[in-house]
Amino acid sequence: MTTILDVQNLRKTYAGGFEALKNINLQIEEGEILALLGPNGAGKTTLISAICGITTPSAGSISVAGHDIVTDFRAARKAIGLVPQEIALEPFEKVINTVRFSRGLFGKGRRDDFVENLLRRLSLWDKRDNRIRELSGGMKRRVLIAKALAHEPRVLFLDEPTAGVDVELRKDMWDIVADLKKEGVTIILTTHYIEEAEAIADRVGVISKGEILLVQEKAKLMEQMGKKELEVQLAAPISDVPESLRSHALRVGEDGHSLIYTYDTTRERTGITKLLNDVAAEGLSLRDVMTRQSSLEDIFVSLLKEDAA
């Protein structure tokens, strides 16, 4: 794996003294999908803006595909495609013209077959001669993606790609991202939606108050930080945890019909066998047994709580 994006000691302090980014270090491997999670105002968009050349960093260095974004800005920027958070398109322009414009702006010669293929993939070909203002919000987002991909970038930034879009379009968007990954495009997306990160990301980064709290493989993160719950459903309700089971970390479910056991999957012994033996010895009759994995959202919330503490 080669590093396609390298951010070193990046800082951004605005004129008023507000520190939007505090010493950010981030390395992204070619071909991966990284989801940057963070609350509003965490610095997600500022980070993307600094990498893409929209904001000038106060300190630090950034290189994209081995090219420094300042000294070799042309090569660096050619490697990047950006889909901004806000829908920003010229309302009176035709879809195909605005995509051709983006391709030309990034120094690529006109190639009608490429643009046709791109628009077809994004279900925009039938709308190619429509003016932007005639399109729905979802279609406009697709146009933004088409513009960002028009120059065949190696890294694609999606800033909140599914903010305010309906469920169906969100799923479509995820499919598009999955297709791009297959083609080897590196994707960095910021999102509010934990389920989005959970659904499509290879790695997850959590950013808060201008600092990256962690960047980790999604599966590993969930494995490491994920707590699991075992729910033992009982045939007859109980009011309290029986004396003989007090040594286990148990609580009684809401209606008294279950016992809930929280355990750590990474430990050598989870204690499940002993628990189930003790439950049987107590003479409790079981109706069902199930386990639940804590979600990325639980992890995210607990991380932010730790950060605030």
Add this chain to the structure above:
Amino acid sequence: MNWSAVKSIYVYEMTRFFRTIAQSLISPVVSTSLYFVVFGAAIGSRMQEIEGVSYGAFIVPGLIMLTVMTQSISNASFGIYFPKFIGTFYELLSAPVNFIEIVMGYAGAAATKAFLIGLIILGTSFLFVDITIAHPLAMLAFLVLTCLSFALFGFILGIWADNFEQLQLIPLLVITPLIFLGGSFYSITMLPPVWQTISLFNPVVYLISGFRWAFFGMSDVPVVTSLFAIAVFFAICLGFVGWIFRTGWRIRQ
């Protein structure tokens, strides 16, 4: 140089011009025709000839300059302000282009539009008055330089402006009075001596005078001075654009 980007911006801007061809062309042609009707026919018939040139013909260079200057400024300022206003400016900032290429695309397109409008007004004026152009090449050179300089100025204005009111402010409060008082409709030699001296501080006087010389071979100020004045104005605008490029003034946070 990213020539592909320059061409893309230029073509994109020119497409906008041709998309709104009716507004782009009809309004300057109509307003110029009105000037001819009012100043040329109604008032001009009572005016005496100026150094052997009928008043109707005399105002042609001034009218062309008036339109070309205002059109260059408004096209260039709007061209670069619009992406800022609707938010598409991010694409320019994130593209592999430098500021010079952006300026060439936008100011070049604005200057081209103004130049075309200038030629159309010249064509229109043939319908109203009898004119011959003494120095056609010099006339074209003055026209091109004026279009370019004022397009650069308009570009700066568009970068500076935060809202549509500001976009209109300088053209209305500064440029239009300078053009009207710059001898568009009269020779400054017709003014009392004090006002003649004051007029010499108006840079537009030099541009109109030089342009009029290209038509009739007569001028208020020597033609070399006019050329020098427009070169200085062009250099100032270019220098300012260069400074914007270096500092990112009003562009990058």
